[in-house]
Amino acid sequence: MRKPVPTFDPRAMREIPANVMQRYDIAGPRYTSYPTAPVWDDDFSEADHIRALRASATSGRPLSVYVHLPFCESLCIYCGCNVVITKRREQATAYLDRLEEEILRTADLCGAPHRKAVQVAWGGGTPTYLPPDQIERLMALLAESFPLTADAEIAIEVDPRVTTREHVAAIARAGFNRISMGIQDFDPAVQEEIHRVQPYELTRDLIAWCREDGIDSVNVDLVYGLPLQTADKFEKTIELVQTLSPDRISAFSYAHVPWLKPQQKKFKEADLPRGPEKFEIFTRLVERMTDAGYEFIGMDHFAKPDNELAIALRTGALWRNFQGFTTKSGTDLVGLGVTSIGSFDDAFTQNVKDLPDWNARLDAGRLATHRGMWLSDDDRIRRDVIQDIMCRYRFEPAVTSKQHGIDARAYFAAEIAGLPALEADGMLVQDGRGGFELTSRGRLFVRNVCMVFDAHLDPNAESPVFSRTV
Ligand code: SF4
Incomplete structure (x- = not known):
């Protein structure tokens, strides 16, 4: 049985220090998929x-x-x-x-x-x-x-x-x-x-x-x-x-x-x-x-x-x-249809983005595949953790361990080591067992928290591929 989702207090919106806002207003994915x-x-x-x-x-x-x-x-x-x-x-x-x-x-x-x-x-x-x-x-x-x-x-x-x-x-x-x-x-x-x-x-x-x-x-x-x-x-x-x-x-x-x-x-x-x-x-x-x-x-x-x-x-x-x-x-x-995305337990697929190209593939009796990805075990573990953070606002290593047959505390040791900095910025509260629950402020910056668990992001690159998180 999962814990209830923490409640959101809108007053958190008025309590964000300017320096925190500035540091968290960066380019980042919207995590409608992982890997993005x-x-x-x-x-x-x-x-x-x-x-x-x-x-x-x-x-x-x-x-x-x-x-x-x-x-x-x-x-x-x-x-x-x-x-x-x-x-x-x-x-x-x-x-x-x-x-x-x-x-x-x-x-x-x-x-x-x-x-x-x-x-x-x-x-x-x-x-x-x-x-x-x-x-x-x-x-x-x-x-x-x-x-x-x-x-x-x-x-x-x-x-x-x-x-x-x-x-x-x-x-x-x-x-x-x-x-x-x-x-x-x-x-x-x-x-x-x-x-x-x-x-x-x-x-x-x-x-x-x-x-x-x-x-x-x-x-x-x-x-x-x-x-x-x-x-x-x-x-x-x-x-x-x-x-x-x-x-x-x-x-x-x-x-x-x-x-x-x-x-x-x-x-x-x-x-x-x-x-x-x-x-x-x-x-x-x-x-x-x-x-x-x-x-x-x-x-x-x-x-x-x-x-x-x-x-x-x-x-x-x-x-x-x-x-x-x-x-x-x-x-x-x-x-x-043109440009549409498919999502499976171990793969993503995307159709071609150009209409004449899509027409030609269909006319040739083919699928209109443009690109995609096979997910590794690591991708699937991180995808599920990011789902939990985006939708339930918490990370529970015990749940991830059970779900994937791993020791999630050891697996995410590097990410867990970075949690005190997020806690100091008021984004989350740690549970003492390697997990955390997002605060109301953290829910506003949920994309930034998920980015900690994203193994495909270059933490030093301000990627022009993504929109800004604020
Ligand atoms: S052009 Fe306008 S109506 Fe068409 S998809 Fe874009 S936002 Fe929607």
């Missing part, structure tokens, strides 16, 4: 991918399925996703035809007809770029190829600017029970600056349609750290979000990585809130949302106390994967 994607291997081949899928078929693990739909009508400047900007709808129709091929091929390789999928997620891009009839057609084929459990989580990301009443009706008919929509910020000046004009009424109406059609769980995305944002102005956005009463909120820290996403060069550096200014925006969000009764799940997620994510946090059942936090733990994730 930048260290995966370009030599991981299609044969490796097939081997991973076949091994999954005999693993007995439940399935999770991710479908990437990359199309958007226009580019939001802050966007960090893999997108194809086009108004040529026939491109999406051709994509769907090939996607259906990939679904059949992949489902066969991973033995899907004899297994159960507990989770399906469509992301993008903008899945509602597809017209309603295509959404229903794609979901029908998915459900036929990957049989779903009765309580499967079936989630879709939508863009309120292009999602119609008919879309919502089709989404509900197709069986989706989770919907997630971007807001980012309601301030008109910020919306102009990020090239995403989305009046409040549009989002309000979309949420009302979802409720009318019985879609259980509504998530909204916000982004803090965007140009022209200030803490005072962002409070107005928070007030408007509260009137919408979403079940969950994901508040992402804007990742300014213009060397990876050239369109971000359009932002003036001077307009970007940074360091303490950016942290103040996030602080106000945490304070206002927790005052309003939401639970701070972790990193950048909030949920109503009766939402399954909040329940999973309290019961220690929370899990983290490429979609962020989830309640479906221990699944094998199959990725479909």
Whole structure:
């Protein structure tokens, strides 16, 4: 029986010394996987991918399925996703035809007809770029190829600017029970600056349609750290979000990585809130949302106390994967579509990122493998420790020892030797047995704590591959 997750006290946000904030505001992974994607291997081949899928078929693990739909009508400047900007709808129709091929091929390789999928997620891009009839057609084929459990989580990301009443009706008919929509910020000046004009009424109406059609769980995305944002102005956005009463909120820290996403060069550096200014925006969000009764799940997620994510946090059942936090733990994730990622007990796979390349592979009757990684025993041990820190906010060597048949105190002797420094900075409290529990402050800097256990990070390199932790 695991110990309960420590409670979070939002007052911790106001008690961080400036020198601590400065030292912890560094580039670091978001740990939606370990090892993180930048260290995966370009030599991981299609044969490796097939081997991973076949091994999954005999693993007995439940399935999770991710479908990437990359199309958007226009580019939001802050966007960090893999997108194809086009108004040529026939491109999406051709994509769907090939996607259906990939679904059949992949489902066969991973033995899907004899297994159960507990989770399906469509992301993008903008899945509602597809017209309603295509959404229903794609979901029908998915459900036929990957049989779903009765309580499967079936989630879709939508863009309120292009999602119609008919879309919502089709989404509900197709069986989706989770919907997630971007807001980012309601301030008109910020919306102009990020090239995403989305009046409040549009989002309000979309949420009302979802409720009318019985879609259980509504998530909204916000982004803090965007140009022209200030803490005072962002409070107005928070007030408007509260009137919408979403079940969950994901508040992402804007990742300014213009060397990876050239369109971000359009932002003036001077307009970007940074360091303490950016942290103040996030602080106000945490304070206002927790005052309003939401639970701070972790990193950048909030949920109503009766939402399954909040329940999973309290019961220690929370899990983290490429979609962020989830309640479906221990699944094998199959990725479909351009750039999509697969995650198995001992391997990661990723499809090619370029649409013409993906088209060509599918047309040749192949999988669209771009790269991946076989996990070593050490990777699997560290992955599980990082999961525990990200989702349960503690490291318990006895649990890790039992899970992996090792002496975790000896195995992590070097990491444990570094804990007093983190304790002195108020990040954690040691338990005297080599383990620790994160403090409320530590939960805010959870990425930094996980970095101690990351064997692939060069501790001396300020890697430009990752966004900053604040
Ligand atoms: S709608 Fe979403 S995926 Fe498309 S460009 Fe904007 S942020 Fe990126």
